[in-house]
Amino acid sequence: MRYRAVLHIAAIIAVLLITWGITINSPDIHEKARRVLATSAPVTKCGLSKVCPPNHFALHVKSGAANVVGPRICFEDKIIIGHMLNNVGPGLNIAIINGEKGVVEKSGYLNMKIGRQDEILKYLNDIKPGRIVMVASFDDMTKKLTNDMREVFVRMGSTLIKSVQSRDNWVFVGRTGTGNRSSFEKQAVNDEKTNLYEGWPMAVEVGGCFPRGADGPKP
Template identity: 55%
Template sequence: MSATEVRPRLHPGLIASVIFVCAAAMAAAVLIIRKYCFPVNDATYRYSLLQRQEERGTTLAEEGGDDSGMDYFAYKEDQTTPAPPKKCSVEKNCPPDSFAVRIKSGAANVVGPTICFDGQIVMSHVKNNVGPGFNIVVVNRETGTVDKSGYLNSKSGQSEDIINYLRAIEPGKIVLLATFDDVTPKLTDEIRDVLESMGSTLIKTVKSKDNWVFAGRPGAAEKSPFEKMTINDSKKNMYEDWPEVVEISGCFPKNS
């Protein structure tokens, strides 16, 4: 009579426990490798998030879909507020002898700037009429109409063309400016001088990848209070090699 061979059997619960422990160990290993071998700092994360937001916004704009998530690109009023919307989302209603203005620089080299004048968004990423360099709007202060707008290209443009454009702006016109990307490749001392003559006090200090916004007028008798900049500082940047967005708003006087 032959002895019956008895083979040990593993309990199903034990098998499941082993599989779970192995999966957890693999997941932990992936997280450790990603954290210490491929570190992602906050600035890098924000930059990638900005890129994804821009891609989503571009897709929605092209498809004509809902743009409710695109507050980075356009100014919107709170639809639940019964009061009439304020022009350019300025905190207060501007008096008749001034214009509502809001100017927002670009975000890194991803999202373009926004320039709003007297309730009209003249230039923005959504409108697809912005570009690298100085984005500019020139306004007739008497009528409040936009004479011209565009961007002075800091990549493929010529410094001579930029300086000629700025010098051709007639005294008394209102000039609104916002940077996008890096403006310094074509930013000469002559250009800085002309912008300074419009009332700027910061343009002489603008360096590579700084963000700068400004509102002034040629032949200004006084320095403009409508000016701000954020500095490119690797220790403080919001988006990798780029500082945070800078913005100004308020009531720009018709005569100053």
């Protein structure tokens, strides 16, 4: 009787092992496991290397290259402005985001070659408080740029706009209504010794996680 019981248990174990072996080698099981892992893996946005924490927006801004390749503005994994969208222009390419809701309120470009200075300044001054302002230069952004316009960006947190000169590349993300310095800003200076293209500096870009709400990044 004991011998038969041992054989019975051994047979059950053998069946279980065979079943397990078939299961783990099943293509369906492998595919289901892959899907589960893919679903549970964190999803990054706008090409960032990390997932943004709660109450933060993912964003990325890249300036144009010379006067040939247009800029790119991405917010929460959506391209708002880009060369392929055919909505870029010379000067300041800009997107205005509701800082609480994360809704794009306006996007387009301020033509700094042939635009009217009074209209450009009014557009900038009319941006409501608490809005996230994303800006990327393309071509020469300084032909119509006035000191009053520069001051508007200073109030948004820019520390470089006052030094931007002809054919410099500039990207910036700030928030209206705060005096906080923004860490989302870069400038490439037009210098014939270092220019990547003939007469033009390299493109510049910034990206990261921008806090939701009424307050911008802290110094």
